[in-house]
Amino acid sequence: MIRGASLRGFARLVEELGGDPAEFTARFTISPEALTSEEGLVPITSHDLMLDAVARDLRCPDFGLRLACSQDLSILGRLALAIQSSSTVAQAMECASRFMFVHSPALSIGVEPDPRGRREVVTLTYRKDLRESPYSSQAMELGLALFHRVAVTLIGSLTGLRSIELPHQPVSPLSRYTEYFGADVRFGCPTAALRVERRLLDEEFRSANAAIRRLAVDYLEGHHTDPERLISTHVRRALTGSIGAAPAPIGHIARLLTMHPRTLQRRLAAESTSFEEIADDVRRDLALRYITTTHLPLGQIAAMSGFADQSALSHAVRRWQGTTATQLRRRARGAH
Template identity: 25%
Template sequence: MTYLTRASSLHGFHEFARSQHLNPAELLREAGLARDVLDNPDALISFHRFALVLELASKASDNLLFGLEFGLYQGVGIFGSLLYLMRNAKSVGDALRDLGHYFHVHDNYGDVAVHRADDHALLYYATEAQNLPGGRQVSELVVGVGHQLMRTLLGSRWQPAVAMFQHAPAVNPARYRRLLGVAPRFNSAFDAWMFDVNLLNVSLTDADPALHRLMQQHLDNASRLHSHQLPNHIQRLLRSFLPSGRVTIDYIADFMRLSPRSLQRHLAEQGTSFQTLLDDTRQTMTLRYLEESDMTLMQLTEVLGYANQSAFSRAFQRWFGVSPRQWLKQQKARP
């Protein structure tokens, strides 16, 4: 399974990391993420690398509660268009139902759900994945974000009963209580918030039904596209790694925390292959560079990750039916 999340999961990371006296660009680089990853919040990134950033930051800052504090800091900023959908639902319960239904558009690592039990309700995040680097940091970030989401929806009416964590406390439980304002419960079945079930019936007075329908249509479209995004994601990685020559399936699969066989299988399900995507990406980049730059053929060979100019020329002949030099002459001859 390829676990991906939106880059918006790192919303506010640069500012918060600096507040902890850390170098955010260095941490992103160490986790294998581009320093400008947040320039496109909707871009897909490896969930494992997202979690690794939190783990590295926790160790570098010597702050065992980095994930929890970061989650409280970033709050609802991670949700993107999902937030507009929730804010325009009829009630808190409807908003959380929307979140659970469309959460896979944000990330496919875990599920958000609401469970009613007598006079209490649980808002929890659950996943079956194992061996996640920084798993505890992710769990605590999720609880922090959940706290801020409920406060956004309910304001001062948000008075939870207990914060629940699947793991044992990393520090004295009193620190959790000071941060969350409520007693924590550890070694639980879920990472969750427990609260009065009647809060689910609270109406969202500023809701706009028309905007809710519009956002629902947008997310329905995004949901349908989600399963087809892997080939595009691979091509974005190829465009980034081609100039360095790191374009083997082994390298790309390792970057995504997959085996090469699993990556090929996922691509085959989408009707393509790694070699096809690599070839298409190189062909597109070739035309762009030839039309928009003054690169020499030798420079272009290096940028496209070919071992030598002969290999590039053979590929070019296969794509366009002529050699690169003949193609350039034809372009110059055109009025």
């Protein structure tokens, strides 16, 4: 999932491009309220597929970059306050890395060594967990462009910016990227990142306030649990890697997690869920992802998603989406 705040400015921009925001939200089964209620949650795969579809259908290859111009740090809610009140870039990055799951568990940022081996350079990375959702060029450009925009706002300038790294090939003219970032932009890189001079980590924020930061961090710690600490997160990942490739009964998953099946059930119950609920969610997510992002035959998708046959998949899709798998695939691609 991802907070609806990530779609701030979406409706206005789509309308400016001659499109209908409601048509796109309906196509990807996103609640219209997501465009007005920033605290709501949106499935990140639907969110990203919608951005790609808008860019394609409205012939706006730089849609992600344009949308970033409508947003700022405040889309992160309480996390924004903790970041703004940090004393240095390094402290802000540590805070953002620790609590990015509040915005979306599928996204992460961090500080890593320079992949080119320069000691005076570090990379501020921006990643999406592809176990949770497929890669999206528009969503990646939105995220990295916003990352850059926030850094410039907090620091005042990015004079130490060496280059921008993107995993995909350019979807807009190269001049559009250099115009936006004001720096060298490289494509086909292992990780999306801003390569900056190491000294920037010591830059101090004018907005630093230790008391406010402590209150903000205390709130985040008290109201949000890091998914990495939940056994349900690890069960979900184990099932995602097992469904379709091998039987995935609870005993099999419990062995992978080195615990007894009854212990696993008790720990899941303490998190208000069950093995069966997680397995159903994983089957649904995998099936919908394969249907909307691949050309694979439905029979093959059924097997890869853990369904007995294509008929079982079809019944499940109609229950989830109120339509057939074929119609869902056509709708996601804007076909009629």
